[in-house]
Amino acid sequence: MESASIAVGQGAAADHHDHHGPPEFHRSARIDQTVLGILLFILSEIMLFAAFFAAYFFLRVVVSPDTWPPAGIELPVLIAGINTVVLVSSSFTIHYALEAIKHNNHPGLKLGLGLTWLLGATFLFIQINEYIHIGFTPRDGAFGSIFFSLTGLHGAHVFVGLLLLTFANIRAWRGHFGPEQKNHLGVEVPGIYWHFVDIMWIVVFVTIYII
Amino acid sequence: MGNPLKSEGAAFRWLVAFIAGAVLVILVAVLMSSVAAALLGFILLAMVSVFIVRGMAHMLGSPDEDEAPAGASSSRPGEQSDGAETTSESPEQSLGDDKD
Numbered sequence: 001m002e003s004a005s006i007a008v009g010q011g012a013a014a015d016h017h018d019h020h021g022p023p024e025f026h027r028s029a030r031i032d033q034t035v036l037g038i039l040l041f042i043l044s045e046i047m048l049f050a051a052f053f054a055a056y057f058f059l060r061v062v063v064s065p066d067t068w069p070p071a072g073i074e075l076p077v078l079i080a081g082i083n084t085v086v087l088v089s090s091s092f093t094i095h096y097a098l099e100a101i102k103h104n105n106h107p108g109l110k111l112g113l114g115l116t117w118l119l120g121a122t123f124l125f126i127q128i129n130e131y132i133h134i135g136f137t138p139r140d141g142a143f144g145s146i147f148f149s150l151t152g153l154h155g156a157h158v159f160v161g162l163l164l165l166t167f168a169n170i171r172a173w174r175g176h177f178g179p180e181q182k183n184h185l186g187v188e189v190p191g192i193y194w195h196f197v198d199i200m201w202i203v204v205f206v207t208i209y210i211i
Numbered sequence: 212m213g214n215p216l217k218s219e220g221a222a223f224r225w226l227v228a229f230i231a232g233a234v235l236v237i238l239v240a241v242l243m244s245s246v247a248a249a250l251l252g253f254i255l256l257a258m259v260s261v262f263i264v265r266g267m268a269h270m271l272g273s274p275d276e277d278e279a280p281a282g283a284s285s286s287r288p289g290e291q292s293d294g295a296e297t298t299s300e301s302p303e304q305s306l307g308d309d310k311d
Contacts, residue, residue, distance in 0.1 A: 039216045039267070088230060095223045191219035195226045202233045206252065210237050211245045 042196050052150050059142045069143050080209045083126045090119035091198045094191045104179040110172050117165045157197045164190040
């Protein structure tokens with residue numbers, strides 16, 4: 001009884017205080033931590049890709065200025081172009097999914113996220129198929145190395161994006177998302193990442209296959 | 212356009228802009244030369260970088276800079292806040308508001 005009364009007394013004393021636990025954080029920027037996290041992550045990713053592009057242009061301009069790509073190597077521009085359309089389409093579907101959940105349209109959210117996942121998986125499948133039939137390997141000189149490095153780095157990002165989309169799909173089917181902004185962060189943040197991955201592919205495609 | 216990492220909508224608009232830029236670069240590569248296309252691509256990327264850096268510089272600025280009265284006491288990052296909301300833009304607005 002005595003211990004119970006002590007506990008009650010302590011609880012009453014605690015109620016008199018306005019604040020418990022560690023002090024509230026001081027917001028040092030105009031954005032919250034979640035957005036700051038994805039921002040810093042994507043900035044670091046941009047720097048990673050920039051290093052690979054620097055290597056690509058160094059090899060192309062300084063090491064092999066005359067023949068690029070080397071003789072005998074024919075890049076499948078048409079297939080890569082179709083693959084680009086597939087990947088870019090997936091950005092439109094994830095944008096549709098987010099707009100759908102903002103209007104409390106759960107079937108639209110599921111449709112958009114599902115299509116995005118399928119298009120992303122199709123992109124990866126086509127790219128792996130391209131690797132198998134392309135006719136050269138990373139061991140076949142500088143071009144092979146940088147080609148597989150750049151496209152492989154991007155493919156790894158698509159794979160990570162697919163993992164994020166898998167979680168988003170599962171959560172969508174479980175009804176975790178809602179129209180309020182705080183209730184669909186699980187779609188919005190992967191959406192930003194997915195757009196980044198698509199933008200990077202546009203740059204990779206134009207650089208390697210077109211220019 | 213603003214900062215592409217502000218929200219998914221902002222990132223999507225930047226994606227559309229990149230598609231338009233890529234079409235332009237591809238046209239130059241096909242109709243003129245790879246060197247001209249590469250130069251155009253670098254110029255476009257430089258312009259995009261300036262836009263993005265300016266947008267992020269504002270977003271990463273301290274909310275204390277938004278306080279209206281000049282000469283009023285302002286707390287620095289790391290100091291204990293008095294609990295009053297001093298931001299002009301809430302975290303929800305910073306991610307969910309698509310207006311630039």
